[in-house]
Amino acid sequence: EAAVTQSPRSKVAVTGGKVTLSCHQTNNHDYMYWYRQDTGHGLRLIHYSYVADSTEKGDIPDGYKASRPSQENFSLILELASLSQTAVYFCASSEDRGLAEQFFGPGTRLTVL
Amino acid sequence: AQSVTQPDARVTVSEGASLQLRCKYSYSATPYLFWYVQYPRQGLQLLLKYYSGDPVVQGVNSFEAEFSKSNSSFHLQKASVHWSDSAVYFCALSRNNYAQGLTFGLGTRVSVFP
Numbered sequence: 001e002a003a004v005t006q007s008p009r010s011k012v013a014v015t016g017g018k019v020t021l022s023c024h025q026t027n028n029h030d031y032m033y034w035y036r037q038d039t040g041h042g043l044r045l046i047h048y049s050y051v052a053d054s055t056e057k058g059d060i061p062d063g064y065k066a067s068r069p070s071q072e073n074f075s076l077i078l079e080l081a082s083l084s085q086t087a088v089y090f091c092a093s094s095e096d097r098g099l100a101e102q103f104f105g106p107g108t109r110l111t112v113l
Numbered sequence: 114a115q116s117v118t119q120p121d122a123r124v125t126v127s128e129g130a131s132l133q134l135r136c137k138y139s140y141s142a143t144p145y146l147f148w149y150v151q152y153p154r155q156g157l158q159l160l161l162k163y164y165s166g167d168p169v170v171q172g173v174n175s176f177e178a179e180f181s182k183s184n185s186s187f188h189l190q191k192a193s194v195h196w197s198d199s200a201v202y203f204c205a206l207s208r209n210n211y212a213q214g215l216t217f218g219l220g221t222r223v224s225v226f227p
Contacts, residue, residue: 004156031212040122042203042217043157050212058214090156098207099145099164102215104156 003027004105006091012111019078021108023091031094032074033058033102034066036087043090049074050096081112115140117204119218126225128196134189134221136204145207146187147215148178152200160202163187174198199225 004025013019025032031050035043045058047066055066063085065077078085088109092102118137126132138144145164149157161172168180178189187204201222205215 033214035214040219042117042205042219043215044217045208045214048214056213059216092156094212096212098210098212099162100212101147101159101162102157104158106154106156 004093004103006105006108010109013081017081019081021076021089023074025093027093029093030096033092034076035090038087083112086112115216117218119204119221121221123222128225128227129193132191132194134202136187138185138206145210147205148189149203150200194225196225
């Protein structure tokens with residue numbers, strides 16, 4: 001069965017600190033995505049990638065970097081965490097088709113204090 | 114620009130009653146459309162998707178959705194809900210009709226009472 005895992009599941013960070021969120025998929029999918037979900041809101045796309053060593057900006061990339069070292073792994077990096085980045089972060093993967101289902105991880109709850 | 118609007122933030126229904134969740138989209142062409150469900154403290158799971166063909170599409174767990182190009186809508190329905198259908202439901206469309214991520218609505222929280 002398709003699987004997307006995320007680590008850590010929960011994290012508390014300090015303002016100005018560096019945070020790295022990790023995502024691993026065993027779906028053999030080329031496409032991977034990072035979304036953030038704020039309380040009471042839908043998901044918004046931060047970055048995505050369609051091949052290793054390459055990333056693309058999504059709708060809200062400011063304040064975030066992404067890294068795709070391999071097909072299976074996709075990281076989201078907050079170089080200088082801010083209070084406004086407190087949210088739940090979801091990673092997803094999909095095949096290379098517009099109508100392809102995205103498989104989501106369980107999410108990482110990030111609190112920046 | 115593309116967008117998805119879900120006008121109902123919360124819906125409360127009795128177990129066994131029917132359910133309709135509304136979704137309106139804005140896109141220059143016929144979009145790839147999806148409905149996802151999010152159970153508490155979990156990731157999203159696909160209910161159904163649509164691009165072309167029969168405007169009524171069947172999904173998992175007896176959900177179905179009807180596409181209307183004239184109304185720019187993709188409403189989700191279920192004839193008889195169960196308490197386990199309590200969740201948040203998201204309508205989404207594929208960015209640029211390619212695998213470049215999804216644009217989501219704000220979601221509708223459904224509460225099913227016995």
